[in-house]
Amino acid sequence: MTVHDMKHAASDSARLEAVGGRLSRVDGPAKITGAAKYAFEQQLEGLTHAVLVGATIAAGKVTAIDARAAETAPGVLAVLTPDTIMELRGASDWLGNPPSQPTYAPLVREVTFSGQHVAAVVAETFEQAVAAAALVKVWYDETPAIVDLSDGKAGDGIPIDAMTKEWGDAEAAFAEAPVRICAAYNTPREFQAAMEPHGLIARWEGDELTIWEPSQWLDGMARTYAEWFGLPFENVRLVSPYIGGGFGSKALALAHSAVAAAAARMLDRPVKLVLTRPQNFTSYGGRAATRQTVAIGADRDGKIQSIVHRGVNETAVDGMWVEPLGSVTSIMYATPNFSSKQNVVRVNTVVPGAKRAPGENPSAFGIESAIDELAYELGIDPLEMRLINYAEQDPHAKKAWSTRQLREAFAAGAEAFGWAKRSNAPRSMRDGRQLIGWGVAAGTYPVRRAHGEAVVKLLSDGSVEVESSSIDMGQGTYTILAQTAAETLGVPVERVSVKLGDSHFARAGVTGGSRLAGVMTGAVHKAAGQALDELIGLALSDPRSPFQKLQANTLQVRDGRIASPRGEGPDLSIADFMMAIGRDQIEAKGDTLPASTTPEERYKNYTTIAMSIPHTEGDYSRHSWCAHFVEVRVDEDFGTVRVSRVVSALDSGRLYNPKLAESQWKGGIIMGIGQALLEEGIVDRRHGRIVNGNFADYMLPTNADIPDIQTISVGIPDPHSSALGGKGVGELAIVGIAPAIANAVFHATGKRVRDLPITLEKLI
Amino acid sequence: MNDQVTISPTTLSLNLTINGRTQALEIEPRVTLLDALRERLHLTGTKKGCDQGQCGACTVHVDGERVLACLTLAAQVEGRSITTIEGLAGEDGTLHAVQAAFLEQDAFQCGYCTPGQIMSAVACIREGHAGSDEEIREYMAGNLCRCGAYPHIVAAIRQAAQELRS
Ligand code: FES
Ligand code: FES
16 A cells, blocks of 8 residues: 555645544545455456355255256356365364364355355356356255244244343332333344455465455454465465455455365366355345343433343354343443343344444444433433433443543534424424424444554655554554554654555454554554664664764654754754665564563464453443434325434544544444334245345435434543544444434334334334 | 256457557457456456446446446447546546545545446536535435445535536
């Protein structure tokens, strides 16, 4: 990544390029000109194309596959089936748990969900592979499937004891409370639906495997490939320079990844395999469908006495996903009594996965709807209700918040939105035939911390290179790391080039849970600080250094020039200094791990999530916070809902680049609007098949669905959360949007919709 | 489906004029313009989001009008003038007003929908459909952005439309 366009930074460059400045994306010019090559856009000699064949049943056995017609079709190089694909070894999971099976079969004979891969065709061209894949005939012995959570066969599921959170006597306190509400809240199966499909190119050179694949976690995925093929970790190189959106879906090597890598091995040719858009709805998990009941008991003045929460999420027949539904319920409001428990229910689906704010998002839909219901039960303003029950410390961990600017968020959001002008009664505001509703809800996301590593190189021409195997999927990693290195070293930001997305660079853990910025700014800050120390050390002590005679204790570097802080003696550019002392480069590798960390621990730190640091470690509980204020307009006759205004005040701590943080916040808010009003995976009850697995039928918000959105930063630097004071950005803003909209719809119509999405038939 | 289907290996010789340059191609008639650009000509700026005409990521201009390259066969556009994102900036690299406005307004995050958004935006302005924010939203509704850059896309188009008018 070396392209920089500083045109728009020219006006006040010093301020823009520092950490916290509104620098435009340094990877922007490549992206707006089409020059940015995404992972599977690499051109390779002899590239072949693979296309997958998916099961058309959701449960049962593959009894036979007839591949003859496909094998003899023009251009076809191989048809892989469960019988013919090479055997792979089992790989450990993302927590580092060893494999449950010694072998791994990415093409299956036993089908547990519709769309599961049963065969693959490899051909010289994409068109040939597509045509031949249609010729593969598969016979099945179909057995009844559990299609979703509402299936009669689904049952109550398996209790997940680790999810239980309890204090006081919640059931008794609820029974005795003078005011009680209790309701069930449901969210459907939702999909990440990144615009760039999943896919990869796999190439073998002897026992070295290179994978070009969009990835939120190069080191973790490289480990999986290494284990599948029994290779040393170093033999696998994962390359992912740009990622066309992930939202949690691109952190793991998946079955289709294994098929492509195996095909490349078997054919000894590079193989490109890209999932079709419909396959993107079945080849990896979206957000699990969830069910929650929330019961709140309160005093007549609105003070909560008890919260009883029960949750269920769907998981797969042969895989486990727990969507932590009590995560927001247990911390948002002060309550002396609390109980949350959760089950998971196995259904015939691909294993659900992480989608933006897994856990917090559906959790907030439950509690933030329920608190609104309680407010109306008592005739108290919903914003006032939240302040009455404001949690002054973490009610679950019983620790002080590191920082919690939620009161400030409520105040700033309400002021900008004009909340004071709201009349509290439902159906009391209208504009002609449109009912107007104003709703509020809060959101939160924990500060997930980890360790990272970065290399910073000062080159002989005075330019700087930063290297890390972390990635940029749109959050702005390239930009904020350039800002961090520039500020720490005292060089102009256009002299910094950041290289990411190659597992051969300095290691990094997963990009997810909004942890990357905090981890990597810390690592780059450290590495750049070491490089600066070495530079100044050389300037003071190297016999060839023009500064040596100065006998100074220290020197400073500003704008790429070295000088004494008192302004005496020489004033040299870094390039001239490097030439004077005859150095090609100064390189520093910095990491945030304790010095005593063993190589095994380092490996584990970057390739699993086993070493993440709990957000309640030590004396503090660390979270980002937000308050959303939403206006909806509901057509009285047709029940159509439009979001017409959003004001959100957010506490993400210190922002490394507000321009980019605002974009991420708005993106989260917009995904939340989709969740509230549009998005729902619909399963056919006969065959357990997702019937709307495409962009026309699984509706994402379009430009025409989205109003102006105002975001307000109310964060303050949080020294307990990260080296430079930031908290999480990317996951936060979606949390609380759906309940804010549901609450606004209630205010507009008097109808409480507890079942997402809020579609018109639920309102008329 | 008939087991005996045979797939004709026939290829066509085509001359496509892309970004002002005419290029010869030997391809099967079933190759879409999108795959011709991405797989044959290595012009990967035009993105494939769905391959079904549902997302707008593959938007290019054919004779100045916006077209979905995934729903267009390469053979259909012989003799027409095709512009892709790679051909939008000036020869000297000067960004088109829409590109510059996208950068300034941060009208993208992951960047995957961006070439399609920009091609659509240039046409939207040229069509005279950038008169108000409402109109921009409506005429840009065929280009999905999962990162949710919509408000900034509207701001960028508003800005570029003004610059292009003056
Ligand atoms: S790729 Fe053509 S519209 Fe989506
Ligand atoms: S910028 Fe990522 S999809 Fe639009």
